[in-house]
Amino acid sequence: MEFVLLGFSDTPNLQWILFGVFLLIYLTILVCNSLIILITQIDPALHTPMYYFLGNFSFLEICYVTVTFPRMLMDLWTQKGHILFLTCATQMYFFLMLGATECLLLAVMAYDCYVAICNPLHYALVMNHKVCSQLVAASWITAVPLAIGHTYQIFSLPFCASHTINHFFCDIPPILKLACGDTFVNEIVVYVVAVVFIMVPFLLIVVSYGKIISNILKLSSARGRSKAFSTCSSHLTVVVLFYGTATITYLQPKSDQSEGMGKLFSLFYAILTPTLNPIIYTLRNKDILMALRKLLAKVSA
Template structure:
């Protein structure tokens, strides 16, 4: 840190408190998070691999799922390796620029996940409610454009949001009662009025979280209506099976993210905030490949086929 004439302290680095309130569990937590990280890497990589090599999975639905799995790998890589390093060294120091970079990537990847989940809901809507036009509407070019839009749309918003927050003056304490550079704990360290920043956060949440969630709910309203109109019980069962995995992921991710960013500031508990953040940054990405694998017969069959080839 360096102190200027205005008596405002410019932070050159921050210190994560992380899980310092449980010093006896540091190495246990290190082992747990390392296991989780390796699980996310391995499971999502397997999903990407079997989608790539199995011709039966070369469909828009699994094209989006493969991109979603890659996104999950990127998402946990932004947070967990840093957590592991802090648990090992028990220091928690992070440079100002590194903190801003981490926040920018978290915002970008989190927003991309919201948009990609919406694209996946739209894909299911077209497949079930408009099956005759599905190959035409969801052709390969359109799929690539939808994925590219999901990634590219969030970049300027994430950079702008991060620049706005880290342009604030920081004074007093430089300790972050969290395990990564998230918006709520960083804003608590800022000097002066943060009203404009909080409004910007709410606007971003409405654009990248609430609006996609509403679109997903509308899509699933029409999807469920379309499924109930199917004459075959077998087709209804298969349609519900392919949609239930995606809907479970949507509820888990959107629920925890909304609680974090839309909860009024005075009502936020730092301990509860860390717990909720753990859910949507660590535990839910771990559950996602398990949810998609266990509840998707095509993925399960492709996985068995791959294992049989490897063991043959």
């Protein structure tokens, strides 16, 4: 059995333009995140917990976009959207696993900011290399059973109606719309999992930033406050972008979400946010910019 991904077939005159735009975006994401990984590895000044997490986050972003982009580009190129049942399930599994890992890793990065600003004297002790590695590993491993269970639950449903998915990848809301019978229990499971893996990490991030902001306001020096806030402002911007669109997509009732709006929000968290993330981290971070200049100087020498 197979599904048909409609993708952007409702705009046939723009297929080749979209292919060029999305290919450029995909290559930009790959190059920018690869550069961040490279400089965090080779520059000794960036061998700190914050940049260790950033390097892992960049690797995660490369994996995250690779789940959807190549398939979407192929469908635009061939103007066919046929996808096998098993391939669709595999794509959903990796998308859910990597998305949940991103939620958890963003919470870990918020905790790192909290320790750096609110407990600086014990920062090196608390955020040692072993702890950092364990936090990253836990973020990846915890997401695996969630993705397996969720994917199995969705694809165990009977699909006896249309097999046409009005989307550009196999996401939960459009797949649920194709299922026969009552999907109320499945929707409840989606909400519960979304609350656990989206809202709980988000609440941890909110608590961390509440304490961070409270601590920053207590600083007497305006320069100190500016430096402290700039340390975490990039991360906070990424959190707002990612969580805003993901929350709207997965916590909104299926009946209230139009297919067009669902596709639009998916474009934000699956494409636009990963595109903006490396730009946000590089443009707002002096250490990253300095490391990039060093690297370019070595390459051009």
